Amino acid sequence: MKKVNWGIIGLGKIANKFAEDLSATRTAQLYAVASRSSENALSFAEKHGAKAGYGSYEQIMQDEKVDVIYIATPHVFHHELTVQCLKNGKAILCEKPFAMNIKEAREMIKLSRKEGVFLMEALWTRFLPHFQLVMDKVQSGEMGKIKSLKADFGFKAEFDKSKRLFNKDLGGGSLLDIGIYPVFLAYSLLGKPDKIEAKARFTETNVDASCDIRFNYNDGVQAELFSTLLEKTPTTGEIELEKGKIFLNSRFHEPTSVRITSEGNEETFDFGVKTRGYNFEAEHVTKMLQQGKTESDIWPLDKTLGLMELLDAIREQIGLEY
Ligand SMILES: NC(=O)c1ccc[n+]([C@@H]2O[C@H](COP(=O)([O-])OP(=O)(O)OC[C@H]3O[C@@H](n4cnc5c(N)ncnc54)[C@H](OP(=O)(O)O)[C@@H]3O)[C@@H](O)[C@H]2O)c1
Structure with a gap:
């Protein structure tokens, strides 16, 4: 079968890692x-063995040989670039x-x-083997129902007003950058909460430095x-489930191991x-395209919408508007 030709827009940190794994x-x-810079495009293309390095985003959208584009810019540009790419018939991993x-x-x-053109959010954790194991364990019901869930994601970022993480114009803040992973975990395993409580600490640039969230479910379950x-x-x-506990070891959003304790037994899956x-x-994504699909059957667009609704609801609670 013909190899699927990928393109990347926005050649920063994550683009480099993605290109290596591709x-x-x-x-x-x-x-x-x-x-945005020809120089950057050419050196990135050379480093990762790409055939073309374009000094503008429009050029890659018009290259007929490109089947799918991975959008790796700051969040604020995802909408506009996705729209432009879809209009040019390009499948998108955003x-x-x-x-x-x-x-x-x-x-x-x-x-x-x-347009009938493929689109998927790059919620990569959903595709990792350890995460699939956790989904399977919970959904099988063999450990009973979930009683509670906890998840965190934190790192120390040097404060810099101009950088993506702290700059409000670039969609800065912890929630959208890393808080999305704990929210995704709870949403995937428990579904949408009946009530959300959230509070945040803000930076001087008015984005959330930290965000503390509680999901409450009508049956008494909390995340x-x-x-x-x-x-x-x-x-x-x-x-925590009725018949044991599942631990997603550090860092839970990337490839890692899972420890399960149940009825006196402990097992680690690596x-x-x-x-x-x-x-x-x-x-x-490649498989979906080869099968002619226009959305993922593992992380479909309705799930993306559901996750976005939760992030919006949390932002409303903490008073963060973009
Ligand atoms: N899945 C993951 O594990 C993961 C990890 C980190 C980040 N992300 C996501 O990936 C996206 C990019 O994050 P990153 O850490 O790679 O960011 P980054 O290192 O700042 O790179 C972003 C790239 O976007 C392009 N860009 C276009 N307009 C820009 C502007 N006005 N200011 C800055 N950059 C601009 C630049 O590429 P050019 O100069 O080449 O045009 C820049 O290098 C974010 O949405 C983030 O949430 C995902």
């Missing part, structure tokens, strides 16, 4: 990359958070469905979720992933 797949190849708010997300999804840019935290997930883990989502 080379570990057998069904896909990096074909072209696009940057970095998380998918958009800045539900309005943008709905527009992107509507267009993908209208405690936390994100911060102020300090390193364990970055683990802990799920998956020996040798890459950073981005190849799993890339392989999935």
Whole structure:
């Protein structure tokens, strides 16, 4: 079968990691990359073996040989770039958070469905083997129902007003950057909460430095979720079920191991992933395209919308508007 030709827009930190993992797949190849700067595009293309390095984002959208584009710019540009790419018939894998708010997300999804062009949020954790094991364990019901869930994600980021993480104009703040992972974990395993409580600490640039979230479910189940840019935290997930506990070891959003304790037994599952883990989502997108699908059957667009709604609801509680 013909290899799927990938393109990348926005050649920053995550684009580099993604490109490395793409080379570990057998069904896909990096074909072209696009940057705001020709110099950056050419050196990135050379480093990762791409055939073309474009000095503008528009050029890659017009390259007929490019099958799918990975959008790896700051969040605030996801909507506009996705719209432009879809209009040019390009399938899209768009970095998380998918958009800045539900309005943008709905527009992107509507267009993908209208044009019949593939679109997926790059929620890569959903495609990792340890996460699939956790989903399977919980959904099988063998450990009973979930009683509570806790997850955190924190690292210390040097404060810099101009940088993506702290700059409000670039969609800064902990929630959309890393808080999305604890929220995703609770949403995937427990569904949408009946009530959300959230509070945040703000930076002088008016984005959330930390965000403390509680999801309450009518059956009494609670999820405690936390994100911060102020300090390193364990970055683990802990799920208490009727018949035991599941621990997603640090850092739970990337390839890691899972420990399960149940009825006096303890078992650790290690998956020996040798890459950073981005190849799993890339392989999935490639497979969907080869099958002629216009959305993922594992992380479909309705799930992306549901996650976006939760992020919007949390932002409303903490008073953060973009
Ligand atoms: N899945 C993951 O594990 C993961 C990890 C980190 C980040 N992310 C997501 O990926 C996206 C990018 O994050 P990153 O850490 O890679 O960011 P980054 O290092 O700042 O790179 C972003 C790139 O976007 C392009 N860009 C376009 N307009 C820009 C502007 N006005 N200011 C700054 N950059 C601009 C730049 O590329 P050119 O100069 O080449 O055009 C820049 O290098 C974010 O949405 C983030 O949430 C995902």
